[in-house]
Amino acid sequence: MADWALKRFWKTASVADIDGGFTVHLDGRPVRTPAKNPLVLPSRAMAAAAAAEWDAQEGEVRPVTMPVMRGANAAIDKVSVQKDEVAALIAAYAESDLLCHRADSPEALVARQAAAWDPLLDWARDALDAPLIPVAGVIPCDQPPESLRTLREQVSAMDAFTLTALHDLVGLSGSLVIGLAAMTDIQPVETLWDISRIDETWQEEQWGVDEEAAEVAEAKKRDFLQARRFLDLTRFS
Template sequence: MKCTEQGMSVLIFVRLDCKGGQARLFTLLGNVKAYSTATSERKKFYQDVSISQGDDGLFEISLDRRKLKTPGGKLFTVPNEALAIAVATEWDAQKDTLKFYTMHMTTLCNTVLDNPTFRDKDQIITAALKFLETDTVCYRVEEPPGLVELQKNEWDPVLDWIEKRYNVVIGSSCNIMGPEIPEETKETFRQHLGSYNFWALTGLEYVITQLKSVVLSFGLIDRHLTVEQAVLLSRLEEEYQIQRWGSVEWAHDYDMYELRARTAAGALFVHLSSESSTVKRKLLQD
């Protein structure tokens, strides 16, 4: 791979091995159809992946020098080089078959660019805050005693941290209705979410939907929790039951790794979307 600069442009070329070559290049670039769906796969049709910066300062991804487009037909552009490199790496990592369901960064970018549900920042924030009312760590059981103690020991420290970090009150409840979240708390979190740009906010909402928890998501984005910790805490009751009764062979580990991958991608997307500086002469390795 090599990197060259031409004026404002930064090009990064990645050599990829492929059977079939350019003959099928039009398949994605000329007729992109829902390649971010959970089960879609397609035979790989390109050899080179490149990143370039346009005159508007946005970064583009090209496959065999043809510009990538979104499923909605828009030019695929991202706001900074770091995010462009992350997306290019996903395309670089694909082998003979393109597994689009593994390309979480690409999918998140497509969601922002196409905005298929036509939402604005306020609507995304409202949707994210709804998870606070049913937050995983706020719902406690009354039995069995082992799970009650586990939830207290594992979830209480995270709740204590976020209440002190944001100077809010959340609490927990064994009632099916959950705790009553004060309006002041909701407003504090609304203002905090509003501080993110549209790209980062989309990624944060994605993390919240994976973990079913605003508390754990904030802990992850603030680097108070690791991805592994956040995922494990979001699955606490399930893990307890598995330890007690056992699990279906391979299925449990697969679900765990998939959730980790999605959560990690969402967190990385948030941080990269918030990145304002440009990475200079960053090389991708085959």
């Protein structure tokens, strides 16, 4: 059987107020998620961005071009129904956070990691009350239990839409600290992405750029920046 694909059937996508938030209407009919749940969005800004994605579709609907809708669907259909599990998965990154695993050589790479990563660990210690211990090598070390507990509590307190954004920020960067920092304005989100790629950048400087790997990295960067945009849309009125 051929795969069924949704084709554009509506003329206008619009934003509507509903109980609990905002939604998108297609010619006056409310959009639902793939699991048939009501599309209840936390801000008018997110609903407007989602409506714009629907309006941009021509012919066959292409979900890959609708990152706000995909994020909203994930938050409603997946994250909200297993919130504790998702929060635990994200918080567990602190046990082996990228920023805590340093090279032991060469000196130039060690220095570059320290210059970029130490300030973020200092921020986690001071702003999040969660000091973490950096070590040389990839073998995990036991991080302070109180720090892990504090970070777990902070992540668990987030709503489903925020967790959806954080899930991507952390998973793509490999660091809970970077993900949490990307939710703030302590550094530009583009800078934080570059900080997460120090090891890869170093390898490229030594051995040259692999075009296929560079394309994958660029796609991940777009997703990282989109996760921050999705987070911002949850905050705007």
